[in-house]
Amino acid sequence: MNSFLSRRAFVAASAVAVAAPAIIGRAQAATTLKISTSYPNDPKFSTARIWYDLFVPRLQAATGGAVTTQFFPDNQLGQEADVANQVKLGVVDAMLVGASIWTNLVPEFGVFDLGFLFQDYDHLLRATATPAGAGLQQLLVEKAGTHFPAWGRNIGARNFITKFAFNEPADLAGHKIRCLPSPMVTETVRLMGAAATPMAFGEIYTGLQAGVIDGMEHDAPTILSAKFYETAKIFTYTRHIHTPFGAFVSDRTLKRLPTDQRDGLLRAVREATDDWFKRAATAENDAVEELKTKGVAVHDCDRAAFRERVQPLWDKFAETTPGAKPMIDAVRATEKA
Template identity: 45%
Template sequence: MTHSRPTRRAVTLGLGLAAGALSRPRGAAAAPVSLRLSSSLPADPNSAHWLWYDRFTASLKAKAGDAVQVRYFPDNQLGKESDVVGSVKLGVVDMMISGSSIWSTLAPEIGVLDLGYLFPTMDSAGRVLDGPAGEQLSRLFSDRIGVKVLSWGYSLGGRNVTAREPAATPAALRGKKIRVLPVANFVATLKAMGASPTPMSLGEVYTALQTGVIDGMEHDAPTILALKAYEVARHISLTQHICNPQTIVIGNRAFNKVPAEHRDAFLAAAAEATQFQRSQAATIEAKALATLKGNGVTVHECDRAAFRALVTPLWDEFARSYPATKPILSAITQA
């Protein structure tokens, strides 16, 4: 029998691999996996995003050491939300924490969560999204976009109208230019409430309020405090018109970077961070409102029933336009 002689290149490659194996200490840990998490909000204790991230990284370190490290990029450092959603899908950005709303730009059915007065409180939203409705929505993210929902967090309270004048009734809100997220059901909800919705990036809002380009904005109280919007808009009307969740999403490519032996720890840390964030939301909202009042902001109770009556016809309109959301709406309204 004849034996082929190995080529010089093969011998050299084999020696190189052997040398590498000898130089690496047995049992040496692999290099840490580093992931980037994008947020549109400041790294501030009054930010729902930071509250989640801070607990998540502490929990992840306790469970997996330094094997997986997640770096936080606040204030749109990795790009505007409207751009980052596509980057997460493509794997250019690893993770994103945001309101669920921006994902409707890639799968409009997700906009069901933006329908006004769908959830009366954040706690009710959490209970529903922990059940069948949340499972159906997570499949939408996976099947339509190709990303994984790690968990459904809370916004730190429902969204209210913060403006230079009170807007406690549909008549008072009528015609006011109110900044909204650039997504369909935010625009439709504020329009139904009587406002003139003005889509705009969050980073542009302070100057727009200061210069009178807009009359107000809508967001939860802690975000108003974190953005210092109260300096240029001194009235908060407690419309509580949308209680949509925060969505923590990881791209499929990024999730596959997490070593298999640490994936359970990664998911457990996300779940722990979500439960912690939820447990703090109501207290942080109350403290933010108290601080805003101390800073000279006037807080107005609202005729929410009048606003709700104007908005709820949008539910049926949306289900007719996107039939796939009918079972989701049923699961939400019947929960």
């Protein structure tokens, strides 16, 4: 009997000894986060890919390799609106995107889609550094279960690339311009004089090819990396919208992480965003120069005429969305003469 028990004890002890390394291995295994973006996987001119490449080594340093990531560019996990909901639910851990997509969940974020609101991206940074910016970040957590740890920027302002030339609002009449599926972007483009045509990012290329749209609005590097210039050949500096861009991180994901990993992740996000902000202007200029080599003509336009038509939208939006008024006030208070 004792011999039998001894054999059983030996077998049990052996099983524990074999299992222990596996258990320890699982405990020490890195947490892998899914990061989604609609942007192309272009290391030179894709805002998301450039930001991601700046972020990865910082995350490694900040977490000691305890947190790693998988990158899903080109809408691999779905269209932006669907992924935003997945971030809210914690199915996707983070997405790299402009602020506009959050308007459906947080209407106050529509303030960033108001045409000609910011003079440039430095103006955006000054305005969002106020309590109004912190208030919008808190609303995003409360309404969308998502954190925006650092105010970043796209490579450039949104401009038009079209199949026709224009200089003033009257020149856009009757022309279908793809715009972001956001109420304020749509209204901005309409007030500029065009037939605003909301369309998902993944549908733009074929829309241009098929003649469903006559042009679209986006930043120059995205236009370049997505090859929209292959059909539309006239780029016009409208600079009508300066969109915040960055990493939007699921609140559920942050709550799942140990405190040290969470703090390390947020620190890496902020550092990568700050670094990217400093580099972006050069990347924008490089993209415009490369568009020229692709046969794209680059023009200015009468921005004052467009701004005059769009500016009344600011106060109208503040009336219908009172939570956005502090940011509009901050914008006006931080303007440079």
